[in-house]
Amino acid sequence: MGSRALVVGGRSSDRTQPLVSALQTAGLQTIRVEIPAEPTIDLIRRLSALARNERCDVVLAIGGGSVIDSGKAIAALLTNREDVLEYLEVIGRGHPLTHAPVPFIAIPTTAGTGSEVTRNAVLGSPAHGVKASLRSAQMLPRLAIIDPSLTISVPRPITASTGLDALTQLIEPYVSVRANRFTDALCVEAIPRAAAALPRVWDRPDDAAARSEMSWSSLCGGLALANAGLGAVHGLAAPIGGMFDAPHGAICAALLPHVIAANVRALRSRQPESPALVRYQHTARMLTNQPHATAEDGAAWVAQLCRKLEVPPLASYKIQQTDIPSVAERAAKASSMKANPIVLSPAEIGEIVAAAL
Numbered sequence: 001m002g003s004r005a006l007v008v009g010g011r012s013s014d015r016t017q018p019l020v021s022a023l024q025t026a027g028l029q030t031i032r033v034e035i036p037a038e039p040t041i042d043l044i045r046r047l048s049a050l051a052r053n054e055r056c057d058v059v060l061a062i063g064g065g066s067v068i069d070s071g072k073a074i075a076a077l078l079t080n081r082e083d084v085l086e087y088l089e090v091i092g093r094g095h096p097l098t099h100a101p102v103p104f105i106a107i108p109t110t111a112g113t114g115s116e117v118t119r120n121a122v123l124g125s126p127a128h129g130v131k132a133s134l135r136s137a138q139m140l141p142r143l144a145i146i147d148p149s150l151t152i153s154v155p156r157p158i159t160a161s162t163g164l165d166a167l168t169q170l171i172e173p174y175v176s177v178r179a180n181r182f183t184d185a186l187c188v189e190a191i192p193r194a195a196a197a198l199p200r201v202w203d204r205p206d207d208a209a210a211r212s213e214m215s216w217s218s219l220c221g222g223l224a225l226a227n228a229g230l231g232a233v234h235g236l237a238a239p240i241g242g243m244f245d246a247p248h249g250a251i252c253a254a255l256l257p258h259v260i261a262a263n264v265r266a267l268r269s270r271q272p273e274s275p276a277l278v279r280y281q282h283t284a285r286m287l288t289n290q291p292h293a294t295a296e297d298g299a300a301w302v303a304q305l306c307r308k309l310e311v312p313p314l315a316s317y318k319i320q321q322t323d324i325p326s327v328a329e330r331a332a333k334a335s336s337m338k339a340n341p342i343v344l345s346p347a348e349i350g351e352i353v354a355a356a357l
């Protein structure tokens, strides 16, 4: 796929070093860069300039969602040379890419984001206080290598937050206004598997079979969200992640039970005939393994799982009651909000955040 490789990794070189050595043995020139935290547009500007100077023609990313999204963005900006804001959604001009990105290979080390099979890269803009996507069908990784054994050493809090992000990325596409038979097949396959495996990887981090189930579920979630969109959890995670120093998975985990409860409540009162209610009921049955569970039981089950997995409330990231109006206003504009099964009022969105504090 290329002769000059950019290897994108996290802070530790434990993961990247074997890959760099293997590439060098294979005769590739290799440059390694580190992604210290969730990527910002400034970081991506700097790294894509570096990759252009080094004339890299293939990008490999090994790490969590931040690392994979960074690699995906750099691969796109290597050949599309306008400023990143030219292409960025929501806060940029949102122009389409004009050139195919260089080949990009994704190797996830967490079971959470599914970024290895999606066509967007999420970048933060501290100046705008929001996160937004670079998006193009051409940004889909050329190759994704999913090896569950890479996830075994992930610390427990990250196992919990990324795992709950994976579960969110199965539930939101399943109830999305853009759900379709293809994504339904992925969600129905993986929701019960993730529900069963997530408590197991928490209790026993080296449970290889459960880790494998989580990697599979995360992959299904990535494919589902890329083809059906998400919902209010991710609609809220966009501004919260942009305004506060909180990891994406942790934000989604804290919001998920409250969004399910709020959506079900709003659907029952305003659109009682909505097929989304049937889908929430089915979701609850898949989560609880109880044939008579109601949509509300699903929200309660997720809340219970969040307690077991010691999910911190949003207040632990310094989000306060007074921040709610600006979070709600920005969330209403987020791309994920458009796929939520019902249009929520600003007051309802605010109540979700208040409940998750």
Ligand SMILES: [Zn+2]
Residues within 6 Å of the ligand: 113, 165, 168, 169, 234, 248, 252
């Ligand atoms: Zn997510």
